[in-house]
Amino acid sequence: MSPRAAWRLETLGFGEVYDYIDGKVDWMAAGLPTEGTNAQHPRAGDIARKDVPTAGLQEKLGDVKARVEVQGWDAVVVVNDRRVVLGLLRAKELAGDPEQPIERAMRPGPSTFRPYVSLHEMLHFMVDHKLDSAPVTTSDGRLVGLLLQKDVAAEMEKK
Amino acid sequence: MADSAETKERCKGCDREIDICAFCQEPGCAAAICYGCQNRELRQTVPQPPHAHGG
Amino acid sequence: MPREIRREEVRKVVASGAQLVEVLPSPEYEEDHLPGAIHIPLRKIDSQGVELLDRKRAVIVYCWDTA
Structure with a gap:
């Protein structure tokens, strides 16, 4: 057009x-700003946790687990040096053999979601699929943050 | 004889056979969806805009 | 001849004074548009429809995606 x-x-x-x-x-x-009626409502990129812990492929699972547990996290996003998402470690993966490298322990190629996706749609999907968290990335795969189902639900409650 | 047939899932949107749910990537997902339908429903990398506009 | 540009160049050209025009139908423009973009649906681009635009300044048009 x-x-x-x-x-x-x-x-x-x-x-x-x-x-x-x-x-x-x-x-x-x-993740760039827009104007309009939709722009007044928060979207996935707005409430995704930007402070989600990250790890590199070569780190040891036990080291990463110890580091993030102190911060109160049970999920870690695996990224490269450009913050491109390569994998994900949720509680299940974090409970694996502490000696293995992240590269082997991680869930590779997780589904990622764009920052502009509506919270309503994401909540619907996350509940249906019993998914507690989902990585939000830009179109070139860079990590924006981790979207938590509990945060989405809390945001929707406000409406 | 052992049953070696791999259990495939079907997309809840288009009913095509898929290896694994695009959203949660969990085997046996009751709401399994393919990448195409997921992207359309979430309006990500969409081949169609939210409102048809004639390209 | 119109020149195709990417996101980073859009930001540069807008910063140097270009006008942004969304050519999608109204509902889509009302929901979301690029900051500062004005709305001229494709079917309204004629000599009257473009009165809002300054011919002396650059214009960037966009729709939903490459479709």
Whole structure:
């Protein structure tokens, strides 16, 4: 649609016309702000916990578990040095052999969700699938935070 | 003879056979969904916008 | 000839004074649009519809995605 709009503007005498081909979905997937009625309501990226602990592939499971338990977490997002999500450790994985490297212990390639996804839709899915947490990433896979079902439910209660 | 048939799931949205639920990635998920349907329902990387606009 | 640009360039061109135009139908614009974007649905892009725009400034158009 936007290429036709851009060409039409040229025919109407506009000299410098650009087409943002990736559009609004790309903008929102990068976690950038928008205006409008939806922008007034928090979305996945707004309430995802940004302080979720992260770990690298080469760390030892026992070390990571000890580190995050002190912080009161039972989930860890595995990232590379660009914060791209590679895996996830929930309580089940954290309870594994403490000597094994994260790379072997983690749940690889977890489903990730974009920051603009509505809380209503996420809550519905998380309840249906009995999922306590879900990683939120930008479209290029970088970690925004971990969305907790209890936070989503609490936010929806406010409405 | 042992039953070697792997249990496949079906997407609750389009009924296609899937290996594992795209949302929770848990085997035996009662609400299993494929990536396509999940993305459409959550409006992520969507092939269709929320309102049809004729491309 | 219109030039295709990506997100980072959009931000730069807007910062240097370009006008942003969303060409989707009204409900979608009302729900979410890029900061400062004005709304001219594709079907309204004609000599009257573009009166809001300054021909001397750059214009960036966008819709939902690459579709």
